[in-house]
Amino acid sequence: MDAALPTHAAMLRGRIFGHVGLMTGIAILVVAFACAIFAPLLAPHDPYFQDLAARLVPPVWQPRGTWLHPLGTDNLGRDYLSRTIYGARVSLLIGFSVMLVSGLIGTTMGLAAGYFGGRTDMAVSFIVTARLAMPVVLVALAVVALVGGSLVVVIAVLGLLKWDRFAVVMRAATQQARAQDYVAAAKATGASTLRVLLGEVLPNILPQLVVVATLEMASAILLEAALSFLGLGVQPPLPSWGLMISEAKAYMFFSFWMIAIPGTALGLLVLAINLVGDGIRDVAAPEGRA
Amino acid sequence: MSAILTVEGLEVDLSVPAGTLHAVRDVSFEVARGETLCIVGESGCGKSMTALALMGLLPRNARRRARRLVFDGIDLAAASRTQTNDLRGSRMSMIFQEPMTALNPAYTIGNQLCGVYRRHKGGSAAAARERAAFLLGKVGIAAAGERLGQYPHQLSGGLRQRVMIAMALMCDPALIVADEPTTALDVTIQAQILKLLKDLQDEFGMALVLITHDLGVVARVADSVAVMYAGAIVERGTAAQVFAAPRHPYTAGLIDCIPVPGRTKPGERLGAIPGTVPALVGNITGCAFRSRCAHAQARCEDAPPQHAEGGHEWACIRGAA
Structure with a gap:
């Protein structure tokens, strides 16, 4: 009776490709991922190689700039383009790992609190409140002071601290989904609790989960940069954008590009992730809603 | 009796x-x-x-x-x-009042019908699908094979209630x-x-x-x-x-x-x-x-x-x- 309608997949394709923000975000992300994965092939120089004879070379568009170092060199004569490309690795690695760790913790807690309610809900809400009372940077400071900073420590600290938004959003979404008839209908067809949770509730709150995940990933990348800037994150000589900004701050007035280049890269990556998150929400929103 | x-x-x-x-x-x-x-x-x-x-x-x-x-x-x-x-x-199975909300919007009709069958009777996916298509025909849904691939929001209220009835019948209650x-x-x-x-x-x-x-x-x-x-x-x-x-x-x-x-x-x-x-x-x-x-x-x-x-x-x- 509605055979003339385009198929489900065709409508979805149309919505995705028609979304400018989503496509822009995906395009930037693809470039960032390519940089991260193929860094050794793309980078013109070794990011750790110091050429003290060529210190503080400005980018190619400035006077004194040379095509040998398109984005110039830093105070130790390391090629800035190569370091920026390698920096994408650290940012994306941290963003993804933190999102996975915190997402797993937060989603589990939110699902349990929202679905079971009652005491479980009270317990989870208490843990979330307790967690929100702890400032992330201060905790990170304390942990780094105790065990020293490294990539793994940053991932662990952020992953174990940043699940709060996952828990809060997933709890609210689950409460909503739990009251739907299809949950009762699934129980009426003999589905177990775990099956109802993972098979019925989770797929329906997936759009919200994806949006939170992207926002948290972007915020984790920014936090890593902030921690590295403070000297609490990844340690030199690893090329991290936050660390590059930190090292450049002494030269800010004379070599502005040193702070602008990693800053732009960081801003673009975070923007792209947020665009993708928003885009997915827009594309998924009409889905399944009658 | x-x-x-x-x-x-x-x-x-x-x-x-x-x-x-x-x-x-x-x-x-x-x-x-x-x-x-x-x-x-x-x-x-x-x-x-x-x-x-x-x-x-x-x-x-x-x-x-x-x-x-x-x-x-x-x-x-x-x-x-x-x-x-x-x-x-x-x-024993149940048919709900609101066919608009009783089907899970995240899955196709076929998925939901076959899920019930395989949960209780096991068997191959093909057998479940055959049973689902057979019952959709029984509840008066034309082009059953095509409907199996559709999502609930693509069906009208009357059709959804028919699907609910077919779902209730999947395991011959x-x-x-x-x-x-x-x-x-x-x-x-x-x-x-x-x-x-x-x-x-x-x-x-x-x-x-x-x-x-x-x-x-x-x-x-x-x-x-x-x-x-x-x-x-x-x-x-x-x-x-x-x-x-x-x-x-x-x-x-x-x-x-x-x-x-x-x-x-x-x-x-x-x-x-x-x-x-x-x-x-x-x-x-x-x-x-x-x-x-x-x-x-x-x-x-x-x-x-x-x-x-x-x-x-x-x-x-x-x-x-």
């Missing part, structure tokens, strides 16, 4: 902020294989709670008690969670509990769905417990009728008995509310029952209907006597006419 479902003294209590709400009070009935029992009553009389209690789907704040609750030789009151899960969807299956649908679709349920019952021989507030529905499909008021069954009998000679004033009042083509003249006022259902919180003594009843007497303060006459039972001080 052997009973597939025997309910004796079913009680459902809800704990609410104001105290304990006796949503279902001492409800007893039997359903035989291939029989249709309609439970009728107005909103809030406990009919949906009765249905949910049968399926073990009561809300968290509800307690179910029963002297006997036996389905197909299995004591539901004593069944474990796993046993209940094995029964639900396989031997002995009992289907339908909670107001036609209330959310257009009047024209209502008639189709009722006829469909009746035809399927003739073909597959399952028992049907139909919860409704619509006496028109009852007249069309019921073998036997139970009229509920304020959580209790006030009158029970075959459809013919209840419609031809309603004994309880509440039943008589309900029947008066239906316009009859030919007999009800244009402009004539339909019957109405004054007042509303009493609050069910706390203890209820005497006949719950007495505050609205035209025949109320002082004796109605006491528990109403039970009358029985050839399978027709009612609870009222007024005996057989």
